[in-house]
Amino acid sequence: MFVTTAGRTNEKMIEEAKNVALELKIPYIPRNKRSIEDLQRVVGSGCIVVGKDRLELFGQENLSPFFFHPNSSMFRIKRLQNGGSDTLVEAAKLERGMSFLDCTLGLASDAIVASHVVGSSGLAVGIEAQKYLAYLVTIGLSKWDSGNEEMNISMRQIKVFHENSLEYLKKVPSESFDCVYLDPMFEKKITESDGIKALDSFALHDDVTEELMEEARRVSIRRVVMKDHYLSHRFERFGFEVNIRKTAKFHFGVIEKKA
Secondary structure, eight states, X not given: OEEEEOSSOOHHHHHHHHHHHHHHTOOBOOOTTOOHHHXXXXXXXXXXXXXXXXXXXXXXXXXXXXXXXXXXXXXXXXXXXXXXXXXHHHHHTOOTTOEEEXXXXXXXXXXXXXXXXXXXXXXXXXXXXXXXXXHHHHHHHHHOOOSOHHHHHHHHHOEEEESXXXXXXXXXXXXXXXXXXXXXXXXXXXXXXXXXXXXXXXXXXXXXOHHHHHHHHHHEEEXXXXXXXXXXXXXXXXXXXXXXXXXXXXXXXXXXXOO
């Protein structure tokens, strides 16, 4: 991985690119009017491109970049503000002041919604195993202006950790989070947006294991929630009670913590 700048660059972008490279401990390579494809061919890796308003992450074999955008969380929060409902909020039974651990952060859409609901008196934490994805999302959450002040606050409140979710869970004391949330890569493919397709090329496709589920149950206070394809075998395998939605391609499964 290396860092460069957008094609039309300036001294500010160059300085920022050098700082990103220093922080991530990867090389900075001047753009010098070369295409991203040419630079990747010479270096033999993916890259992070520093632009005027955002960072873009390019895979070596993928010229469609990933960049942070709050995606569905924007209209989901607006719906909640207008008195509507949200399927994750209902499945996790989220309330103000609760703590929420997202073990598969990705684009952070679910974590943003959860952060909005639990509020400043609660806690929203996201774990992302892919180093560069975690970095871009962390920067995005801290800088993106949604035009909605409540949503901006919700994004800023999320604490992001770059770590394997199982290793993180192992270090956390029992009953640390009201809800532990899992959103693994689906066993069955769903037609996706370009942004999600770009994310898929970077995401680590670790499966849900018995050990991970055991740790998730231990760390949860109230429940473990998993989002998965409606045909997934994981729900039955791990004993989730499924909230079936007749027209939806994915369902939420819930394991309530036994007293």
